[in-house]
Amino acid sequence: xxxxxxxGGGLVQPGRSLRLSCAASGFTFDDYAMHWVRQAPGKGLExxxxxxxxxxSIGYADSVKGRxxxxxxxxxxxxxxxxxxxxxxxxxxxxxxxxxxxxWAPFDYWGQGTLVTVSx
Amino acid sequence: xxVLTQPPSVSVAPGQTARITCGGNNIGSKSVHWYQQKPGQxxxxxxxxxxxxxxxxxxxxxGSNSGNTATLTISRVEAGDEADYYCQxxxxxxxxxGVFGTGTKVTxx
Numbered sequence: 372x373x374x375x376x377x378x379g380g381g382l383v384q385p386g387r388s389l390r391l392s393c394a395a396s397g398f399t400f401d402d403y404a405m406h407w408v409r410q411a412p413g414k415g416l417e418x419x420x421x422x423x424x425x426x427x428s429i430g431y432a433d434s435v436k437g438r439x440x441x442x443x444x445x446x447x448x449x450x451x452x453x454x455x456x457x458x459x460x461x462x463x464x465x466x467x468x469x470x471x472x473x474x475w476a477p478f479d480y481w482g483q484g485t486l487v488t489v490s491x
Numbered sequence: 492x493x494v495l496t497q498p499p500s501v502s503v504a505p506g507q508t509a510r511i512t513c514g515g516n517n518i519g520s521k522s523v524h525w526y527q528q529k530p531g532q533x534x535x536x537x538x539x540x541x542x543x544x545x546x547x548x549x550x551x552x553x554g555s556n557s558g559n560t561a562t563l564t565i566s567r568v569e570a571g572d573e574a575d576y577y578c579q580x581x582x583x584x585x586x587x588x589g590v591f592g593t594g595t596k597v598t599x600x
Contacts, residue, residue, distance in 0.1 A: 406589070408534075416526070416534065416577050418589025430588050433492065466533060475581035475588055477524035479545060481533040 373397040373480045375467045380485030383457055391485060393450040393467030398480075401425075401445035404470035406478060407452050409463035409487075419465070420452065423474040435461075457489045493582040495592035502598045509565040511595045513578035516559060521580045523561040525554060529574045537576075538563060565597070573599045 379391040393405070406421040420431045420441040429441060440453040450467055464486050468478035496514040503509040513523060523541050526534040536545050538554040541561065551566045565572055578592035 408589075408591075415575075415594040416528075416579075416591040418579075418591060421589060430586060432589065471536075471539065475583065477536055477539040477579070478526070478534070479536050479539075481535075483533055 373469065375469060375480060375482035377465060377467050377482045377485035380465065380487045382488045382490065384491050385458060385489055387457055388453070388455045389457060389487060391452040391454065391465055391467075391487070393482060395448045395450065395467075395469070398469070400448040403472070404428075404474045404476065405443060405450045406468045406470060407441065407450075408466045408468050408478070408481075409461075410466070410484075411460075411463040414463075417463075421470070421474065422450070428474045454487070457487075459489050461487060462489045463487060492585060493580070493590050495578055495580065495590055497576075497578060497592040497595045499593070500596045500598065502600055503565075503568045504600045505568055505570060507568055509568050509572070509597055511563040511565075511576050511578075511597065513561040513563070513592045514559055515561075515580065518559055518561050518580065519557045521556075521582075523554065523556050524579045525552075525563045526577045526579065527572075527574045528577065534577065568597075568599055570599050573597055 374396045376394045407419040438456045442451045464484040466484045467482040469480040470476040471479040525538040528534040541556040542554040581588045
């Protein structure tokens with residue numbers, strides 16, 4: 372059974388940093404691209420960042436480019452999102468999502484999310 | 492950047508057909524994926540590559556894509572289909588390729 376478990380969320384002040392993690396199990400992690408998708412309270416889904424199986428291809432949404440860094444450790448079956456210079460508008464539930472095949476493929480499994488709140 | 496537009500809401504009676512549109516410039520040239528999200532839950536993929544269904548998704552869910560509009564069709568709607576639905580594409584022309592639609596709330600009357 373595929374499982375994606377996010378962690379690392381919490382309350383953080385504007386301008387500070389936070390690192391999210393996603394622990395994956397139930398599939399061959401290094402065969403698939405992985406992504407972060409967020410959802411602000413009461414709002415729609417927003418793709419944040421994605422990384423190919425070998426970290427050779429990475430993409431970011433304009434809203435986070437230069438502030439967020441995605442990475443993965445295939446030996447640990449883990450995905451990460453380093454978030455710097457956080458803003459109030461980054462407040463959201465952050466989902467880890469697995470790509471079905473290829474780097475830019477639909478998301479076939481999602482975690483339950485970790486909540487990030489940016490506030491003073 | 493590429494924009495996907497969905498109607499905010501669609502209402503449908505049980506047993507009837509719901510159609511949810513997703514508009515985008517020449518979206519017919521892209522592969523469209525659809526997600527269902529129920530309150531307090533993570534999204535679930537219901538249609539991918541315009542019209543394919545993942546295993547476990549009922550045949551009542553179908554999709555089409557042509558021109559500037561993609562459509563998710565839910566036949567014989569059930570109360571359990573009440574949810575938010577999002578379309579999604581990859582915009583390969585940019586370096587930030589993930590795009591979601593604005594989302595549609597489906598209400599079963």
